[in-house]
Amino acid sequence: MNTLSDPPRIIMHADMDAFYASVEQRDHPELQGKPVAVGGSSARGVVSAASYEARQFGIHSAMPSVEARRKCPDLVFVRGNMALYKKESARLLEIFQDFSPVVERVSLDEAFLDLTGSTRLLGPAEAVGQRLRKKVRDVLSLPVSVGIGPVKMVAKIASAGAKPDGLLEVKPHHVQTFLDPLPISRIWGVGPVARHKLEESNFKTIGDLARAEPASLQGLLGEWGLEIARLARGEDFREVEPYREAISYSEEHTFTNDIFDLKKLEPFIREHAESLGRRLRKSKVKARTIVLKWKSAKRTGPGVRGYPVFTRRVTLSSPTDDGRVITNAATSLLHKNGPVTAVRLLGVGCTGLTDETADQLGLFDAEEKTRRSTLNHTLDQITQKFGNRAIGELSVNNQEKAGLSTQVKRGDD
Numbered sequence: 001m002n003t004l005s006d007p008p009r010i011i012m013h014a015d016m017d018a019f020y021a022s023v024e025q026r027d028h029p030e031l032q033g034k035p036v037a038v039g040g041s042s043a044r045g046v047v048s049a050a051s052y053e054a055r056q057f058g059i060h061s062a063m064p065s066v067e068a069r070r071k072c073p074d075l076v077f078v079r080g081n082m083a084l085y086k087k088e089s090a091r092l093l094e095i096f097q098d099f100s101p102v103v104e105r106v107s108l109d110e111a112f113l114d115l116t117g118s119t120r121l122l123g124p125a126e127a128v129g130q131r132l133r134k135k136v137r138d139v140l141s142l143p144v145s146v147g148i149g150p151v152k153m154v155a156k157i158a159s160a161g162a163k164p165d166g167l168l169e170v171k172p173h174h175v176q177t178f179l180d181p182l183p184i185s186r187i188w189g190v191g192p193v194a195r196h197k198l199e200e201s202n203f204k205t206i207g208d209l210a211r212a213e214p215a216s217l218q219g220l221l222g223e224w225g226l227e228i229a230r231l232a233r234g235e236d237f238r239e240v241e242p243y244r245e246a247i248s249y250s251e252e253h254t255f256t257n258d259i260f261d262l263k264k265l266e267p268f269i270r271e272h273a274e275s276l277g278r279r280l281r282k283s284k285v286k287a288r289t290i291v292l293k294w295k296s297a298k299r300t301g302p303g304v305r306g307y308p309v310f311t312r313r314v315t316l317s318s319p320t321d322d323g324r325v326i327t328n329a330a331t332s333l334l335h336k337n338g339p340v341t342a343v344r345l346l347g348v349g350c351t352g353l354t355d356e357t358a359d360q361l362g363l364f365d366a367e368e369k370t371r372r373s374t375l376n377h378t379l380d381q382i383t384q385k386f387g388n389r390a391i392g393e394l395s396v397n398n399q400e401k402a403g404l405s406t407q408v409k410r411g412d413d
């Protein structure tokens with residue numbers, strides 16, 4: 001099974017330059033070289049994309065059209081054609097998928113690609129990035145910028161730095177030098193509130209945060225502070241989640257009393273994992289990615305949303321419907337990068353669902369997996385007849401069980 005201590009990953013973030021505006025300039029040669037805004041030109045209109053020529057006047061997306069017009073009287077407004085952009089986006093996704101089987105689409109014009117497994121076949125990451133850029137240019141006649149880094153956040157910041165129409169690779173040993181001078185707002189999850197708190201304590205750059213004592217950031221922002229400290233050091237545990245992972249299974253429950261001892265969380269993980277395994281087998285699907293989620297008991301804001309939520313995930317080398325495999329994966333996430341403060345809610349989820357029956361079995365795993373699958377099938381039959389309590393594996397007491405909630409989530413496409 002793969003773990004978070006695998007060799008450095010190679011993540012690419014590909015982001016089209018001024019996507020809607022570029023499509024318009026491509027299809028209407030008279031617009032090329034001119035400042036173009038896609039959006040409504042009426043009194044209440046808003047710019048949804050600005051060409052690079054328009055950006056030189058300080059025009060950007062989400063700006064009121066009236067203001068944009070004032071900044072650049074020659075600005076050409078184009079109404080835009082969402083159906084066309086969607087069609088071009090689908091072609092773009094196909095190109096991305098030629099370069100990696102693990103593509104996470106973030107929006108119509110932007111995606112993460114995990115190249116970790118592809119470079120042996122395709123060559124060094126930078127060359128792959130340049131080939132991808134050329135292919136997008138050849139097929140769609142549109143510019144795309146590419147950022148490459150060992151983690152998602154760095155790849156994303158790098159693609160922004162590569163714009164327009166460029167490529168920037170940040171090698172693992174350059175990550176800290178790359179991040180250090182950037183403003184703290186470039187860290188994912190640092191919104192206006194956290195930024196204000198951090199700036200008041202004299203944290204201005206990512207480097208300031210990377211050098212800070214994590215405990216002092218924890219004092220300011222609770223467990224988020226530790227997360228931010230990790231991100232500032234370029235440690236980002238988020239994996240690239242393929243597009244098809246929109247559908248997921250998850251279970252979670254809120255504890256009657258907050259739990260701090262990680263060992264005490266293990267039986268809850270096991271119970272959720274076994275239950276997820278049963279649901280996967282019932283639906284005849286397997287999951288490739290296991291997610292551990294928790295809510296810190298330490299409030300960082302008012303209301304029910306005041307408790308920060310954390311997730312950790314790991315992608316397995318082959319998909320599973322076995323509760324024990326899910327348990328092991330989630331338990332190892334718990335101990336490697338799990339909660340550092342008391343927990344009020346814990347959940348386990350599975351994504352990356354697949355109905356592939358052609359499981360790529362490792363030679364040594366094959367026999368064990370067949371044995372487990374026979375066992376699970378038998379257990380499922382017993383459960384169906386007598387209920388979960390018939391099986392001695394479950395150790396979570398009834399009072400806690402009462403808080404259990406299950407859900408099948410369906411994400412946006």
Ligand SMILES: [Mg+2]
Pocket residue numbers: 015016017018019109110
């Ligand atoms: Mg873009």
